[in-house]
Amino acid sequence: MPYHWTPGQKKKHRTYPKLMQPINDTLPDLTPLTSGSNRPLQMTFEDQINILVYFHLEEHQSGRHLLQVLNENHFARQYVAPEKGIQKSSFFEDISSRGLEQMLELFEKLYVKAARQLPKGHAELGDMTLIDGSLIDAVLSMYWADYRDGAKKAKVHIGFDLNRGIPKKIFLTDGKGDERPFVSKILSPGETGVMDRYYQRHKSFDDWQAEGKHFICRIKASTKRNEIRKNDVQSGGIVFYDAVVLLGTP
Structure with missing residues (x-):
């Protein structure tokens, strides 16, 4: 059986789960994504966020191109695509109409985590x-x-x-x-x-x-300014005008 080797592929397998770890750790705290009809969801919010991250990392040309890669690429099938795959019609419907509430929650929670670790300049x-x-x-x-x-x-x-x-x-x-x-x-x-x-x-x-x-x-x-009090500024400094003013017409 032939073995195919792609340069950098093994490193990608290790890097991608590490990249997604902060997101995966946060997913259990989000409002669950539920179906708005009797049909079961074709992909979870975890699938959706994985696909969107992958889309931007790989810079795919379109949604159709992305779907083709999800079906044909070994790495994408293993780490990104829904376990049972997804059809084109379901994919575009889910991407355009579901997951916004969860996406905003995820953004807010990731900011809180990042703000605790980053230095404040x-x-x-x-x-x-x-x-x-x-x-x-x-x-x-x-x-x-x-x-x-x-x-x-x-x-x-x-x-x-x-x-x-x-x-x-x-x-x-x-x-x-x-x-x-x-x-x-x-x-x-x-x-x-x-x-x-x-x-x-x-x-x-x-x-x-x-x-x-x-x-x-x-x-x-062109804004009208009525000067109430003018403050001194340092000669040659970056501030050339400092005053308390009333803007516009009184």
């Missing part, structure tokens, strides 16, 4: 969180589905822990979802949010201060 600046929203245009079927720039998009709203260099909170909306309401959901009292000028809304500034939340936000150059 720039602690003297307090807890700093970068906040931004981005359209998602990468889907498993994007190479063959009808996918246009102006339609069928989702938006992800992320809070990124600048002290530890990892994302900490995530929210999903449709592509037209406003980003500013998520600042209050992402920031906790005492934390400082770092945002681009899209988040500029003076009423929101007042609300965040009332909630005990700090923020650094770029503002438009």
Whole structure:
């Protein structure tokens, strides 16, 4: 019987389970994924997360390409694919309509574990969180589905822990979802949010201060400013203007 050897394959067999260990340790703590009908699930949430991780690691071109690999590749069949395999129709239905609740729970629990182990940089600046929203245009079927720039998009709203260099909170909306309401959901009292000028809304500034939340936000150059008190700045320093101001029209 011929023996096939692929360079690096043995190392991959050892590395992949180790990579997935933090996820596998967390799975028992998640809300169970159940079928919404009388049909049994074709794949568990564990199967789903394994497949999605593998998809991004291997950079497959499409969902169809991924399914082909899951059926034909020995490593993928052993470590990634559902034990009994999965049909194309069931695969795309499950990927697009199930597991979001479990995915968000998994994200939150993994952040808590990672935050305990990673060093906290720039602690003297307090807890700093970068906040931004981005359209998602990468889907498993994007190479063959009808996918246009102006339609069928989702938006992800992320809070990124600048002290530890990892994302900490995530929210999903449709592509037209406003980003500013998520600042209050992402920031906790005492934390400082770092945002681009899209988040500029003076009423929101007042609300965040009332909630005990700090923020650094770029503002438009044309913004009206009524100077209340001007503070001294160090000559030649990085801060060229420091003042307490009232933004907008009183």
